[in-house]
Amino acid sequence: MEKNIETIARYHYKLGYYVEVESPGEYGLDYWLCKRGEKKKLFMFSVAFKDAEVEEHRILAEIEDSIREYENSAETKYA
Numbered sequence: 001m002e003k004n005i006e007t008i009a010r011y012h013y014k015l016g017y018y019v020e021v022e023s024p025g026e027y028g029l030d031y032w033l034c035k036r037g038e039k040k041k042l043f044m045f046s047v048a049f050k051d052a053e054v055e056e057h058r059i060l061a062e063i064e065d066s067i068r069e070y071e072n073s074a075e076t077k078y079a
Contacts, residue, residue, distance in 0.1 A: 005030075011059055017067060019044065019059050031059065033066045042070045
């Protein structure tokens with residue numbers, strides 16, 4: 001069985017990092033930290049969409065900690 005998950009947005013950040021926003025279904029959005037040229041992804045959080053400004057603030061509040069975890073985690077999930 002295959003789950004149809006659509007990437008609906010991509011927020012670019014410095015040093016080749018970006019956040020992919022995926023819509024796995026009707027219950028919210030998943031946010032994944034990625035790095036250009038690498039296959040692994042780190043799950044950041046999942047929330048219901050409110051508006052673009054709230055979304056951007058939430059990403060910015062989480063991204064530095066997520067980058068540290070991405071760089072230091074042996075348990076990073078692969079896409």
